[in-house]
Amino acid sequence: MVTMLDYINEEEAILSNILATYELRENDELKPIRNLLILATGSSYNACLAAKTIMEKIANLSITIEEPYYFNHYGKLSDSIDAVLAVSQSGKSSSTIDAMKQIKEKNIFTLALTSDSKSPISQAVEYVIAIDIGIEKVGFVTKGYVATILQLILFSMSLGKSNGEATIEMTNYYKDELNKVIKKIPEIIKKTLLFFEQHESVLKIANRYIAIGYGPNWGTAKEFETKFTETVRKPSQGFELESYMHGPYLEANYEHILFFIETPSHNLERSTKLRDYMKPYVGETLIITTENKEAENSLSLAFECDEFISPLALVIPFQILAYKIATSKGIDLNQKIFDDFDQVLKSKRYTEEEIVGC
Structure with a gap:
């Protein structure tokens, strides 16, 4: 059975592949983005918080990070926001999906960063960025977390290239720094x-x-x-x-x-x-x-x-x-607990086939 430690041992190879296959390209859809709202929860939120400073520096952005459920029910979409990025590794977070559907109705450009291009969150936005690790079967995400940070940084390079803020020297410097860390x-x-x-x-x-x-x-x-x-x-x-x-x-x-x-x-x-x-x-x-x-x-x-x-x-x-x-401490992390939680609380969106397979 695959464990957290198995996935941690895969991180170098996964991140190396993501960095090696990344191509810095200008994209007209990203050009107007200067004020970005990110919606994320759990480890996705933490990854966004860890990447926020470097993203703002590379692309000269202003980034706000919000919890999607709170934002959807109590938040206000500022007139200054140019785009909204949803970050959900599984792509099934109910609160994030609901928030993005409402935002899309306001003609704001919507994006998603997710591991599953066929997930519900992918269908709710206009622009999808693949985390590019496949589906992480261990519930306690590890390689998905570091891959999310890396993809956010690379996305900011694309943003910076598109809006004219990121120089070749800057992007090469950070790509070298990323490569150095990954090799360690x-x-x-x-x-x-x-x-x-x-x-x-x-x-x-x-x-x-x-x-x-x-x-x-x-x-x-x-x-x-x-x-x-x-x-x-x-x-x-x-x-x-x-x-x-x-x-x-x-x-x-x-x-x-x-x-x-x-x-x-x-x-x-x-x-x-x-x-x-x-x-x-x-x-x-x-x-x-x-x-x-x-x-x-x-x-x-x-x-x-x-x-x-x-x-x-x-x-x-x-x-x-x-x-x-x-x-x-004697905790068996392979032993599922609260295994009906998502079904009862509806915190994630599953198909009938996925529910039967759980």
Whole structure:
């Protein structure tokens, strides 16, 4: 049976193929887009948050990310919005489909990023971008998450080419950075597995897990929250660095493990100060970083990487740790739980054949 770890081990090959086959082309349909609304939920939302800063930089965009259900029932479509992009790996998210149908009626250009070109979301929009990984059968998405980030970045290059904002030098630079990160994935996996072995005893017994990130790695912290909640099934939360300082720190105790997601940045000093301050008040403070650190509590990936690209690398340790901690706690991730949830709550759109096959 395929596991999360199997899919994580496929990430280098999948991302390498996506990058190698990408062609930078100008598209007149994308040219007018300057203000983009993205609708996504769950891991798709987290991927969009991780990619937002680099997308805005490459294509000189203004991007707003919204939860589709809330937007559909309570939100307002700003007059400044040029296009709406729905991101749904399965393409079956009911709230996203409903929102896109309503938006399309307002003559706003609609796009979807999805793994299934025949999915309901693909039928509800005018322009489809393939995530290009096929259908991910493990419910706890991993390779789909990193592929979504990569495809969003590549989409922003196409946007930038179309609106005249992205230079050849800029796109070549980021393609080189992406290639560098992708080639490091096998090494990241090995380092993370060793890190887990060294810290398994404390990781296994914690009752609350918290990740703190800054810049684009706020998205990484939020994906940590999603993955750990789904798999480890203990209270888990991801915070933006400054946000954690405004109240959440007050709950800290010895049962908490704090992960600090760090890259070279003007925010690094502030993250270091917070980490040093919190150390005596929690069970453990651990560092996941692209820097070369010798500290025992640090998972050092030890390679230079543009901060805006770093979420593609820094999420992988959390994917692996989610799987390893869950199995260490005796949780069988292949055993389905709440298997009638989508049917009862109608959170996703399935055909009759798919329901019978579940």
